[in-house]
Amino acid sequence: xxxxxxxxxxxxxxxxxxxxxxxxxxxxxxxxxxxxxxxxxxxxxxxxxxxxxxxxxxxxxxxxxxxxxxxxxxxxxxxxxxxxxxxxxxxxxxxxxxxxxxxxxxxxxxxxxxxxxxxxxxxxxxxxxxxxxxxxxxxxxxxxxxxxxxxxxxxxxxxxxxxxxxxxxxxxxxxxxxxx
Amino acid sequence: xxxxxxxxxxxxxxxxxxxxxxxxxxxxxxxxxxxxxxxxxxxxxxxxxxxxxxxxxxxxxxxxxxxxxxxxxxxxxxxxxxxxxxxxxxxxxxxxxxxxxxxxxxxxxxxxxxxxxxxxxxxxxxxxxxxxxxxxxxxxxxxxxxxxxxxxxxxxxxxxxxxxxxxxxxxxxxxxxxxx
DNA sequence: CAGTTTATGTCAGCCTTGTTGACTTTCCAA
DNA sequence: TTGGAAAGTCAACAAGGCTGACATAAACTG
Numbered sequence: 001x002x003x004x005x006x007x008x009x010x011x012x013x014x015x016x017x018x019x020x021x022x023x024x025x026x027x028x029x030x031x032x033x034x035x036x037x038x039x040x041x042x043x044x045x046x047x048x049x050x051x052x053x054x055x056x057x058x059x060x061x062x063x064x065x066x067x068x069x070x071x072x073x074x075x076x077x078x079x080x081x082x083x084x085x086x087x088x089x090x091x092x093x094x095x096x097x098x099x100x101x102x103x104x105x106x107x108x109x110x111x112x113x114x115x116x117x118x119x120x121x122x123x124x125x126x127x128x129x130x131x132x133x134x135x136x137x138x139x140x141x142x143x144x145x146x147x148x149x150x151x152x153x154x155x156x157x158x159x160x161x162x163x164x165x166x167x168x169x170x171x172x173x174x175x176x177x178x179x180x
Numbered sequence: 181x182x183x184x185x186x187x188x189x190x191x192x193x194x195x196x197x198x199x200x201x202x203x204x205x206x207x208x209x210x211x212x213x214x215x216x217x218x219x220x221x222x223x224x225x226x227x228x229x230x231x232x233x234x235x236x237x238x239x240x241x242x243x244x245x246x247x248x249x250x251x252x253x254x255x256x257x258x259x260x261x262x263x264x265x266x267x268x269x270x271x272x273x274x275x276x277x278x279x280x281x282x283x284x285x286x287x288x289x290x291x292x293x294x295x296x297x298x299x300x301x302x303x304x305x306x307x308x309x310x311x312x313x314x315x316x317x318x319x320x321x322x323x324x325x326x327x328x329x330x331x332x333x334x335x336x337x338x339x340x341x342x343x344x345x346x347x348x349x350x351x352x353x354x355x356x357x358x359x360x
Numbered sequence: 361c362a363g364t365t366t367a368t369g370t371c372a373g374c375c376t377t378g379t380t381g382a383c384t385t386t387c388c389a390a
Numbered sequence: 391t392t393g394g395a396a397a398g399t400c401a402a403c404a405a406g407g408c409t410g411a412c413a414t415a416a417a418c419t420g
Contacts, residue, residue, distance in 0.1 A: 028331040029323060038319070039353060089379090092399085097376095143209060153337075164322065272371095279370095297367045299368070
């Protein structure tokens with residue numbers, strides 16, 4: 001019922017993609033390896049958000065505010081609709097977060113010139129300061145991790161993460177890559 | 181204020197760990213690369229949780245139930261305290277989840293033999309069935325990602341994730357690895 | 361044995377962040 | 391001019407975090 005049985009069953013299907021070289025061991029595709037990846041994602045994501053979360057808690061903001069700030073910083077002048085698409089939440093959910101950020105003077109919302117229905121979002125100076133603090137806290141941990149793991153590991157890390165994404169999200173990710 | 185300036189500043193410190201070979205390019209440590217890693221983590225985690233989330237929604241359970249089920253499955257007979265440590269939530273939060281799982285007959289709680297204050301947690305047959313469905317949904321995506329990326333990428337993926345974890349969580353992760 | 365600590369459970373209340381549904385205002389475009 | 395897209399708002403709700411207070415049983419300690 002478990003162990004070897006499960007692992008075998010998971011290898012039953014046809015093999016495609018980068019691992020198609022016929023002589024390959026395929027030991028990296030056992031259920032045991034997959035489970036390790038799953039647990040690593042869980043524990044790592046906790047670490048990944050821990051540092052910004054601490055800073056945000058002091059300012060009585062949450063992770064949702066961080067995400068909004070991050071992507072407004074990344075794509076200045078973005079519309080609400082575009083942000084909704086990237087963040088994958090409802091407009092009511094985003095609006096609540098956006099409203100507090102605008103009220104607190106971290107984000108400014110300007111009516112579109114070409115299409116006056118749209119709102120274009122930008123960080124104020126104060127918003128950029130917070131973004132810098134949050135971003136640097138998060139990068140610090142990533143930088144240390146990258147250093148320890150080395151460039152080849154980092155390349156693999158990026159490759160696997162991209163494959164885990166939903167195709168639609170991968171498109172967004174790729175567009176951000178180009179823009180950066 | 182941005183771009184090259186930031187990237188340069190981030191490389192100012194002393195270099196340690198696996199990237200210490202002196203002739204290395206270190207381009208993988210630029211703020212731009214780190215940002216890509218951060219965004220990849222964000223988008224990938226969404227994909228990572230998407231499939232189980234869909235299944236759980238049908239049964240009016242949430243991600244918290246999945247996590248409890250996963251780790252009870254991984255360490256059968258674990259105590260509540262141990263689970264609290266791994267999940268990193270308060271006992272009130274865990275208890276709410278655990279209570280519904282016990283009431284619904286997915287988890288059973290047995291008084292400890294050696295120490296009768298402790299409760300030992302196990303999945304019932306029904307609990308194991310749900311774990312299998314959720315686990316297989318999550319593994320399916322990971323398996324596809326692993327296949328596409330290949331074994332070297334997977335090794336790097338694991339390395340970087342382990343470095344991102346808090347040391348305490350890395351200990352838990354390592355213990356689970358051994359046990360598996 | 362008395363007192364303390366530990367493990368667990370529970371009640372009450374709060375916050376953030378997600379959801380759905382209904383509705384309005386604005387305004388571009390056919 | 392009318393349809394529909396974009397944006398915003400209000401209300402209500404749920405999941406899942408949190409704190410604080412308190413109860414109980416068991417184990418440990420002096």
